[in-house]
Amino acid sequence: MDAHAAIHELTAAFAKGAALPLAVTEDYLARIGALDAKVGAYLTVTRDEALAAARASEARYRAGTPLSPLDGAPLAIKDVFCTAGVRTTCGSKILETFVPPYDATIVERLRKAGAVLLGKTNMDEFAMGSSTEHSAFHLTRNPWDLARVPGGSSGGSAAAVAGGLAAGGFGTDTGGSVRQPAAFCGIVGFKPTYGRVSRYGLIAFASSLDHVSPFALDIHDTALLLGAVAGHDPLDATSIDVPVPDYAAVLGAGVKGLRIGVPDEYFEAGLDPEIDRAVRAAVDVLRDLGATVEPVSLPTTSYGVATYYVVAPAEASSNLARYDGVKYGLRVPGKDLIDMVSRTRAAGFGAEVKRRIMLGTYALSAGYHDAYYGQAQKVRTLVRQDFERAFERVDVLAAPTTPGVAFRHGEKADPLAMYMNDVYTVPASMTGLPAVSVPCGFSDAGLPIGMQLIGRTLDEATLLRAAHAYEQATPWRARHPSLA
Amino acid sequence: MISRQDVEHVARLARLALTDAERERMREQLDGILAYIDTLRALDTSATEPTSHAVPLVNVMRDDENRPCLGQDAALANAPERSGAFFRVPKILEEGPGEPS
Numbered sequence: 001m002d003a004h005a006a007i008h009e010l011t012a013a014f015a016k017g018a019a020l021p022l023a024v025t026e027d028y029l030a031r032i033g034a035l036d037a038k039v040g041a042y043l044t045v046t047r048d049e050a051l052a053a054a055r056a057s058e059a060r061y062r063a064g065t066p067l068s069p070l071d072g073a074p075l076a077i078k079d080v081f082c083t084a085g086v087r088t089t090c091g092s093k094i095l096e097t098f099v100p101p102y103d104a105t106i107v108e109r110l111r112k113a114g115a116v117l118l119g120k121t122n123m124d125e126f127a128m129g130s131s132t133e134h135s136a137f138h139l140t141r142n143p144w145d146l147a148r149v150p151g152g153s154s155g156g157s158a159a160a161v162a163g164g165l166a167a168g169g170f171g172t173d174t175g176g177s178v179r180q181p182a183a184f185c186g187i188v189g190f191k192p193t194y195g196r197v198s199r200y201g202l203i204a205f206a207s208s209l210d211h212v213s214p215f216a217l218d219i220h221d222t223a224l225l226l227g228a229v230a231g232h233d234p235l236d237a238t239s240i241d242v243p244v245p246d247y248a249a250v251l252g253a254g255v256k257g258l259r260i261g262v263p264d265e266y267f268e269a270g271l272d273p274e275i276d277r278a279v280r281a282a283v284d285v286l287r288d289l290g291a292t293v294e295p296v297s298l299p300t301t302s303y304g305v306a307t308y309y310v311v312a313p314a315e316a317s318s319n320l321a322r323y324d325g326v327k328y329g330l331r332v333p334g335k336d337l338i339d340m341v342s343r344t345r346a347a348g349f350g351a352e353v354k355r356r357i358m359l360g361t362y363a364l365s366a367g368y369h370d371a372y373y374g375q376a377q378k379v380r381t382l383v384r385q386d387f388e389r390a391f392e393r394v395d396v397l398a399a400p401t402t403p404g405v406a407f408r409h410g411e412k413a414d415p416l417a418m419y420m421n422d423v424y425t426v427p428a429s430m431t432g433l434p435a436v437s438v439p440c441g442f443s444d445a446g447l448p449i450g451m452q453l454i455g456r457t458l459d460e461a462t463l464l465r466a467a468h469a470y471e472q473a474t475p476w477r478a479r480h481p482s483l484a
Numbered sequence: 485m486i487s488r489q490d491v492e493h494v495a496r497l498a499r500l501a502l503t504d505a506e507r508e509r510m511r512e513q514l515d516g517i518l519a520y521i522d523t524l525r526a527l528d529t530s531a532t533e534p535t536s537h538a539v540p541l542v543n544v545m546r547d548d549e550n551r552p553c554l555g556q557d558a559a560l561a562n563a564p565e566r567s568g569a570f571f572r573v574p575k576i577l578e579e580g581p582g583e584p585s
Binding site: 097098099101102193194195208209234237238240300303305306307309310317321324325326327328329330331333334335336337338339340341342343345346349354355357358359361362365371372374375376377378379380381382384415416419430431432433457 | 486490491493494495497498499500501502506510513514516517518520521523524525527529532533534535536537538539541544546554558559561562563564565571573574575576
């Protein structure tokens, strides 16, 4: 099979006997062996487990009893998800040797669907970053241009899927960490509604913002991956107890009559003109397919990054208090308990994680809480109200995913410059609204561009329908990077 | 403007042993980031309620009953140091006159 075959193409071939799960998994493992030294997508390749899962899948197809449309699909999983018996580092030295005693809920659900997990992928340490350069272990390179970043924080999974080193994958999106790398790598990244997918077994960064999110080569696969993991989980108190639609069944319904809003504030100064043109052309395609298009305003857009960089670090400073050298991970000896904890954290965390812990601790500390954290939570309400007003008039918002294309390694060494890259993705994070980045063209230099569609709470189905209609009407899905 | 003393105070609260060079760098970087965050003060939020969560869920309850959980060995398997059935840590309290031992 082709290295860039979609999951639905692979599993249809398995069902017909035109391809075999074990041979396909062996192909992926061989490509990882040959090419991942260039890309750096994986932190851990689980070769033996993958081969065993592929053999079991093959036996099920032989018996005519595949478990799901994902049975035998080779996937890449961000190293932020706990995997029983398989090292889970979160991209950090502080968890370099951590071996979880249990599976995250999404990992368990993927196994039950018959998926083959190829390995754990590289990421910015504790999911803090937009380039995967903050991994404590190694760089990940964008398969379209190895001198550039794949985006982040879920850059390893994005690079694996784009580079033919996995057929699909999972990451987490806290401020854009799946949509942005999907845009940079020319694939689909889908952040569902907050609470749609269980976060149990996901190593926490910012608990009110962390979203489990799939990467895929096309929208059909996105629907299958999302459907396999979505739904209530009693082990996550924030997971929403509502039925999950059959997402694959809504594809093909088209966009006739769909009302699309184009937010003015997402096309202002700072947006790369090539992206501006590509996204506007994509909106024209949706109009030609029968959608109506109108401008809308989200006036607080420019405050999103400042709000996010108070709320997320504040939550992180609390969540990361658990890394104390006692229960798991690194320990550096000290003269007493506090000294041991302080030395352990100093040695175990990288510069960006320390920066965010300091920022969050400051924003929550006595005398500053109301001015920073309190004010940011109120602005979060204003951001939400912007979207509520827009969704009175339209069904879906269409915008760029990122202000620029994939940048070079080292190009954004200033932390604030890196944060500004999240300007178009943080609003949907803070409001918990579903949002997808879908490929919508290439820059003159041949780098992928993503269009972001944002939908109403729990209305993933409409987003998938619109993204599918767009994808089927455009040629982008057929282009792939060449790593050989 | 954030001071060296602020950085030292926050580092202590966060249990981070920073080097001198790290403290100065942190002060400069936090100063820049906080100056940007200060743009939020321009917004009038006097009549706005805070949002702590995108999807408001309250009082998620379950029955108070025994359920399977991790065994002791599994829970302790990643501990840097253990002592029998316990996590082992350095001493927490100084022993002094009059304190219970």
